[in-house]
Amino acid sequence: MALSPTDVTHLAAVDAARAARVLSEVRSATLSGQRAPVAPRPVIEQSWGRLLRSGVDPDHDFRSGLLSREEVQRRRETTALRHVLPVLREGLLSVADVAHHIMVVADDEGRVLWREGNSSVLRKADGLGFELGADWRESVVGTNGVGTPAVVRRPVQVFASEHFQRSQTSWTCTGAPITDPRDGRLIGVVDVSGPLETMHPATLAWVDSVAKLAEARLREVHLASLERLRAVAAPVLARIAGRALVVDRDGWTAAVTGMPYQNRIALPKSLAPGRRWLPPLGPCSVEPLAGGWLLRPADEPVPVGATRIVLDLRQPRRWSVTVSGSAGSWSHELSPRHAELMYLLALHRTGRSAAGLAEDVFGDAGRTVTVRAEMSRVRRYLGAFLEHRPYRFREDAEVEVLLPDDPHDLLPHSTAPAVTRGRMSAEAF
Incomplete structure (x- = not known):
């Protein structure tokens, strides 16, 4: 009786030596381009494919x-x-x-x-x-x-x-x-x-x-650090009549006064004291605090000239979005899920509904609640450059996507159906 990959996994628990022999045959056949007695498990087969393509x-x-x-x-x-x-x-x-x-x-x-x-x-x-x-x-x-x-x-x-x-x-x-x-x-x-x-x-x-x-x-640990920063911020904010917020070194909000609460502010990697432009606050006065920053938004309109958005998906685990415009340039490192969503919005410039994104990411158009929650998090740092109903990049923005040299290396963590399709074509952009 032929074994399946699952059978081999279970066999290993009771007869490790036999399972090792079977897998040795599978490895030898697969890596030499021959037909294997048992197909490797998908996660292993995909890993071997990445390595063979890269020449290891x-x-x-x-x-x-x-x-x-x-x-x-x-x-x-x-x-x-x-x-x-x-x-x-x-x-x-x-x-x-x-x-x-x-x-x-x-x-x-x-x-x-x-x-x-x-x-x-x-x-x-x-x-x-x-x-x-x-x-x-x-x-x-x-x-x-x-x-x-x-x-x-x-x-x-x-x-x-x-x-x-x-x-x-x-x-x-x-x-x-x-x-x-x-x-x-x-x-x-x-x-x-x-x-x-x-x-x-x-x-x-x-x-x-x-x-x-x-x-x-x-x-x-994170919540405890914000509590400590909140204690430092309390007397400072008590003396401020206008809008202000205190964030930690990574942009997570500890305290706020005179303005709606925002969970996180996208900060540049080399933030320094002085007058800075920060999304989505616009021009701000930036002052150092012990363990964080005091941000005081100015009452000037946020400049909106021509905008260039670069989505960099070339390096595994180093995905980022960079926005450049009349107000300067800033970058934000993307989580795996946000990298998927940004890729899909770049792929569909005319927009994608919540149901469409759910189908693209999960293969299930009904998972709109999850998609809306994630897009709400995206809008915290990219909101000025996104539209919704449907979700899309602003029409006047120039969007560029930097892809891996080998399309098979596109977001290798992702099991999203739309990303899987994207790996099959080098002509997506």
């Missing part, structure tokens, strides 16, 4: 050097992952040690910053180059439990010969992305790894649940 050699492990101890320490001290390390240790380490696994935490660039767990497995990991400071991006070392979840933005388990690199096929790993709960930006990946015989299907749900606990902890 499955039989030779070429990678960049390790980060220095000083650089690892610097990244540990600056990453938001440091706030959730206790949550990850509590949720994963005790079980991982007993199950002959290790826990690995990597940053958003795939660099290993922490590595803890079973001592014998740690020594085996050294032989794979799974060391502190190592680069485990998918584009560097192939399909794996650190790099692949970072690309597809969801938990992934990679068992034995599902790894693209031959040197890793005796290993099993399960990773889940950790994202900033405020805007969906990738912060890093937590991975549980070990020899192939330690694989269990339940590991995927376990690691994912702990990653979600870590994201909940990040949300608590």
